[in-house]
Amino acid sequence: xxxxxxxxxxxxxxxxxxxxxxxxxxxxxxxxxxxxxxxxxxxxxxxxxxxxxxxxxxxxxxxxxxxxxxxxxxxxxxxxxxxxxxxxxxxxxxxxxxxxxxxxxxxxxxxxxxxxxxxxxxxxxxxxxxxxxxxxxxxxxxxxxxxxxxxxxxxxxxxxxxxxxxxxxxxxxxxxxxxxxxxxxxxxxxxxxxxxxxxxxxxxxxxxxxxxxxxxxxxxxxxxxxxxxxxxxxxxxxxxx
Numbered sequence: 001x002x003x004x005x006x007x008x009x010x011x012x013x014x015x016x017x018x019x020x021x022x023x024x025x026x027x028x029x030x031x032x033x034x035x036x037x038x039x040x041x042x043x044x045x046x047x048x049x050x051x052x053x054x055x056x057x058x059x060x061x062x063x064x065x066x067x068x069x070x071x072x073x074x075x076x077x078x079x080x081x082x083x084x085x086x087x088x089x090x091x092x093x094x095x096x097x098x099x100x101x102x103x104x105x106x107x108x109x110x111x112x113x114x115x116x117x118x119x120x121x122x123x124x125x126x127x128x129x130x131x132x133x134x135x136x137x138x139x140x141x142x143x144x145x146x147x148x149x150x151x152x153x154x155x156x157x158x159x160x161x162x163x164x165x166x167x168x169x170x171x172x173x174x175x176x177x178x179x180x181x182x183x184x185x186x187x188x189x190x191x192x193x194x195x196x197x198x199x200x201x202x203x204x205x206x207x208x209x210x211x212x213x214x215x216x217x218x219x220x221x222x223x224x225x226x227x228x229x230x231x232x233x234x235x236x237x238x239x240x241x
Contacts (some may be wrong), residue, residue: 024162028078031165034172035071038064056124059114063175066108070101070168078161092230094160099223101164105171105216109209112175116205120198125182133187140180144173160226164219171215174208 011017019026042064049057077097084090118124128136147170155163181204185197 024158027162027165028075031071031075031168034169035068035075038067038071042068056118056122059111059118062111063108063115066104066111067168067172070104071165073097073100073104074161074165074168081161088230091160092227095223095226095230098160098164099220099227101168102216102218102220102223105219106213108171109213109216112205112209112212116178116202116209119182119205120202125186126179127186128183133183136183137180140173140176143169144177147173160223167215167219171212174211178204178208 007020010020019029042061045057045064046061048054049059049061074097077093081090081093084093147166150166151170155166158166178201182201185192185201189197
């Protein structure tokens with residue numbers, strides 16, 4: 001009953017009702033919002049890194065910049081796809097954007113390795129004041145859980161572009177878990193030896209880098225295979241990255 005009440009309240013607004021009913025549209029709209037946030041973070045951290053001469057802030061700025069590149073590429077392709085009427089041309093454009101997304105993912109691994117090195121070797125960390133760390137932890141785990149559930153259950157129900165956009169969310173959630181771990185150590189790890197913290201950060205960072213690299217590799221390879229299949233006419237509509 002509560003769900004029906006909420007749904008009825010949402011549909012009183014035409015735009016809100018449209019977003020509620022159309023999953024693909026909702027994903028694209030939220031992706032534009034995420035692009036704006038990433039662009040703001042890349043700009044501010046890049047400016048601060050240049051002003052203070054900070055390798056830490058500059059590396060973070062590069063990470064957010066690559067997220068902007070991926071999201072902009074996918075959203076630009078989505079806008080172009082909507083103007084196409086030929087199904088083969090639409091799919092070709094979508095798979096091409098997915099391939100670029102996978103290639104940038106692999107390049108992003110270098111930046112992430114730099115972040116891990118700065119954390120483990122130089123002692124840089126993320127920090128959140130007061131109760132904010134609990135809110136950040138809840139949000140990060142919610143995003144990660146939601147992204148994993150989508151990739152496991154719902155990805156075959158949507159187009160390659162929508163799946164790729166959700167894949168970016170999963171990659172960002174994995175990096176957020178690494179940043180959350182360092183913040184947890186900074187806030188509650190006073191009784192833990194520094195060597196243990198360093199080893200755990202190194203293990204988590206290596207796992208995140210490996211997963212994102214493999215994720216990007218398989219996405220790029222699979223997208224290239226699908227593009228070739230479109231040329232030969234042997235498409236596999238169910239096979240998403």
